[in-house]
Every structure is written in C-alpha cells, then in structure tokens.
Amino acid sequence: MTEPQIDYAAVFRALPGMVALLTPDLVYADANDDFLRLAGRTREQLLGRYIFDVFPENPNDPAAAGMRETRDSMLRVVDTGERDTMALLRYDIEDPQRPGVWQEHYWSPVNAPVHGSDGRVALVVHRVEEVTELIHARGGKGGGPRGRVLEAELYTRARELQEVNERLRRAHAREREVALALQAAMLPAPGPTGPHEAAVRYRPAVGALNVCGDWYDLVDLPDDNLAVAVGDVVGHGLAAACAMGQLRSALSAACRVADGPAQALEALGLYARFVEGAEATTVVTTFIDRKSHTITYSCAGHPPPALVHPDGAVTFLDQATDPPLAARPEHLPRPQAHLTFTEGSRLVLYTDGLIERRGEDIDTGLARLSDSLTRHRHRAPEALADALLTDLLPSTGTTDDTALIVLRL
Structure with a gap:
C-alpha cells in the first residue's frame, strides 16, 4: 500500500489553536493561521522579527510582567x-x-523544543490558548465585581503554579549541573597513550541530561601496553551515572593488576553484585600488547569491538562473549581470546547507541559500521571518529547514548 503524501506545512497552518515557531534567538520562523487571526497580525508582520518587537509590553501597565x-x-x-x-x-x-x-488578553502558553541533528534546540514551539473570552464570560466584561474577583483568583492560582514551576526549574538546573560535572569528571579526554593515537566521543540521547551509564576508559600498562574498555549501565540520569562511575573506577583498577581482560571482568562482575543499578551492565575490555602486536579481549554481553586492517578488511572481536555483569546467579570464569594486528590498523570500541536501531537486526548495524570503517580506514582517529558518528547516527539523534573510542595501532 502506498503511503500518503502529507503536506506538513499545510497541516501546520491548519492546526487548531495558536501555534508559532521561533528560533533560539526568539525570532518568528512561522505561525499557523489561528495564531495570525487571533493575534491580529499578518505573516509578513511576524516572520523574521523578534517576538517582543512584534508584541511589546503594554507601557501603560507598570505591573506588567508578561x-x-x-x-x-x-x-x-x-x-x-x-x-x-x-x-x-x-x-x-x-x-x-x-x-x-x-x-x-489572557493566555495559557506552553513552550516546547524541536531538536536539530546536533541534539541542540533548533526551534521553539510556542502554543497558546486564548482564554480572554472565558474570563469575560464568567466574570463580566469590563471588570465588574465578579470579574475582579475571578481575575484575582486566577492570578493567585497562576502565581502559585508559577512558584511550583520555578522550584522545579531550579531543581532541574541543579540536577543538570551535577550531571555535567559528573560527565566531565568521569569521561575525560584521553591522556598520553604511548605510541597509540586515540580519539573519544560521547553523544547523549535526545532529551537526556547529557549524562548516562555509557563510559569509556584507557589505562596505561607496563611496557607501553594499553587497556581499552567501554561499558554501558542500563538506564539514564544520575543513578545510572553513579553506577557507571563506580564500575569504571573498579575496572580501571582491576586492569592494572589482572593477568588479562577476562580476569579483570571477573573481578568487576563480583564487585557489580554490590553496586546498586549495576545489574545487566555490558562491558568489553581489550589489552593491547605493542611488542607482539596482539589484542587480547573479553566481552560481557557487549557489542564486539571492530578492527579495521590497512587493506580495509574488518574483523569483529566476537570470539570471547559472555553474559552481562551480575547476570548469572553463580560466579564462573570468563572467556578471553586474542588476535594479531598490523601496524596502522584502527581499533574501534563503542556502545550500542552507535549501531542499534529499533525494529532492526543488529547485524544490519554492524554491516553499516563495517562499511564506514572500510571507507574511512586511512583517516586519523579524530577524523575517523567524526566520520563514524556522521555515517551511523541519525540526523535527528537517537534514544540511546553513544560512547566511542578510536585507536590507531
């Protein structure tokens, strides 16, 4: 069956009720027919103009705060x-x-964001309910006694609601500040990685607080060797971030004393049983031995890292996969595997937000990743990381977070 062709511009203009679109600078980008009619302005009088140049405040009302x-x-x-x-x-x-x-005029406004491809607010939807006639009908036009009583009651209720909204806004602002501080502290840019050039990226889900349960880590090991890991705690927000911080720190310490990635994940799995919210966390850890040109890895329920060779061939590190952390009732040893790499190869670790899409098989996402790696294999890690995000993430953003590490071997 052929899908109907919808003229969304016509739909927008025909929407019932007053709706306008403004840029982040509060300049009118569009308005529907009801907005123009009830506001008494033409489209030409609105578009491209600052909202308060079109609708200045009443200079005769010293108490006006609209x-x-x-x-x-x-x-x-x-x-x-x-x-x-x-x-x-x-x-x-x-x-x-x-x-x-x-x-x-009496209005009941709601303002909502429209996110752009970069996750930032591209437009503000300004929807307004005109309730002037209702107030006049119930209280008497012209401000009679009943009208003044009703107006006073409405303003009292409105101010109470506004105070509640302000408290919620301040609480949200504090939570967002904490979230951003956590993100900066727990997902720093990589430090020196010996001969290995590295790039990292983090992209929050659309509408998130910019912090979540995804993490990455690079740990220096003796003899210019390196441990690289990514993980994903279930959920979003501060609770997931707190669990993520504990697991990231524990794995970083375990990698420094473990004989290999499997032993490091075994220790992390035991620790995760005592961390609230850590159940079903996925993580993959790789140990890179520069002298032997060997990657040893172990995976706990996580999408497999990808190794793109100089000739463009892509190998997924999927031969040592086990269930997520704390997913089994008893403790069992975890598997690990290894493979050799050629100098100049690129190793890519990521979380599922990069490849998984609702209603789509994971193999489709892995194939997209493989194709992108082959095409961009000669790029430096920073440029390759940007290319992967451009190729694989939808322009409208995703509902899952994405962490990414690109390493030149």
Whole structure:
C-alpha cells in the first residue's frame, strides 16, 4: 500500500489553536493561521522579527510582567531542551488598526523544543490558548465585581503554579549541573597513550541530561601496553551515572593488576553484585600488547569491538562473549581470546547507541559500521571518529547514548 503524501506545512497552518515557531534567538520562523487571526497580525508582520518587537509590553501597565515571564520560559526551553508550561498570563496587545490602544488578553502558553541533528534546540514551539473570552464570560466584561474577583483568583492560582514551576526549574538546573560535572569528571579526554593515537566521543540521547551509564576508559600498562574498555549501565540520569562511575573506577583498577581482560571482568562482575543499578551492565575490555602486536579481549554481553586492517578488511572481536555483569546467579570464569594486528590498523570500541536501531537486526548495524570503517580506514582517529558518528547516527539523534573510542595501532 502506498503511503500518503502529507503536506506538513499545510497541516501546520491548519492546526487548531495558536501555534508559532521561533528560533533560539526568539525570532518568528512561522505561525499557523489561528495564531495570525487571533493575534491580529499578518505573516509578513511576524516572520523574521523578534517576538517582543512584534508584541511589546503594554507601557501603560507598570505591573506588567508578561514579556519577562514569556522570555524566561522560552530561554529555559533553549537551555534545557525540555518543555516549559507557563502559568496563566495577562499580556495586552496593541490594536494594529489603532496605535496606542491596548486590548486586554489572557493566555495559557506552553513552550516546547524541536531538536536539530546536533541534539541542540533548533526551534521553539510556542502554543497558546486564548482564554480572554472565558474570563469575560464568567466574570463580566469590563471588570465588574465578579470579574475582579475571578481575575484575582486566577492570578493567585497562576502565581502559585508559577512558584511550583520555578522550584522545579531550579531543581532541574541543579540536577543538570551535577550531571555535567559528573560527565566531565568521569569521561575525560584521553591522556598520553604511548605510541597509540586515540580519539573519544560521547553523544547523549535526545532529551537526556547529557549524562548516562555509557563510559569509556584507557589505562596505561607496563611496557607501553594499553587497556581499552567501554561499558554501558542500563538506564539514564544520575543513578545510572553513579553506577557507571563506580564500575569504571573498579575496572580501571582491576586492569592494572589482572593477568588479562577476562580476569579483570571477573573481578568487576563480583564487585557489580554490590553496586546498586549495576545489574545487566555490558562491558568489553581489550589489552593491547605493542611488542607482539596482539589484542587480547573479553566481552560481557557487549557489542564486539571492530578492527579495521590497512587493506580495509574488518574483523569483529566476537570470539570471547559472555553474559552481562551480575547476570548469572553463580560466579564462573570468563572467556578471553586474542588476535594479531598490523601496524596502522584502527581499533574501534563503542556502545550500542552507535549501531542499534529499533525494529532492526543488529547485524544490519554492524554491516553499516563495517562499511564506514572500510571507507574511512586511512583517516586519523579524530577524523575517523567524526566520520563514524556522521555515517551511523541519525540526523535527528537517537534514544540511546553513544560512547566511542578510536585507536590507531
């Protein structure tokens, strides 16, 4: 059956209720027909203009706060990437036919983000319910006694709601600050890695707090050798980040004293049983021996690392796979395997956000990764990491986080 061809521009303009689109600088990008009609403005009077140049605040009302409250709400959306519901608002509009004459209006606005391909807010959806007629009908137009009582009650309730929203906003801002600090502390740029040039990338899920349970780590070992790992704790937010931090630190320590990656993951698995939220964490660890040109690896339920050879062939490190951490009731030794590499090869470790898509077999994602690695195999790690993200992540972002390490061997 042929899918219908939908004219989304026509749908937007026909939407019931007042809806406008603004840039992050609060400049009108579009508005639907109801917005133009009820606001008394033409499309030409709106598009490309700053919102408060089109709708300045009533200079005759010294108590007016609608402009500040609306601006603050929209900028919160741009800053946090989350929807912001405003309290009932009085915002008078100047009559376009009679300059200097201001018409009383009551609005109930909601502002919501539209994310771009880079995960940032590209547009703000400004949806407004016009409730002026309802207030006049229930209280009497012209501000009679019942009207004044109703207006006072509405403003009291509106201010109460606004105070609640402000407290929630501050709590969210504090949580976001903590999240960003955790991310910076636990996912730093790689330090010196001996002869191995490395690049790392982290991309949060769309709408996330910019922190989650994905991690990467590079650990210097004796004789210019290196341990490289990536892991993924189930979930998002501060709880997942806290579990991730504990596991990352524990694995980093284990790699320094273990005889190999399997032993390091065995120690991590035992530790994970006592870390809240660590159950079903996936992780893969590789030990790189520079002198023997050997990679030894062990995988706990994680997507396999990929080794792209100088000739473009891709080998997935999938011969030592075991269940995720703390997934088995009893402790059993974990497997490990090894393979040799040619100097100039690239080793890529990643979390499932890079390859997995809903409704799609994982082999399809692995094939995309293999094709991209073959095409970009001669690029330096920084350029290769950017190319992989461009090729494999949807332009609209993903619902899962992505951590990525690219290492030149």
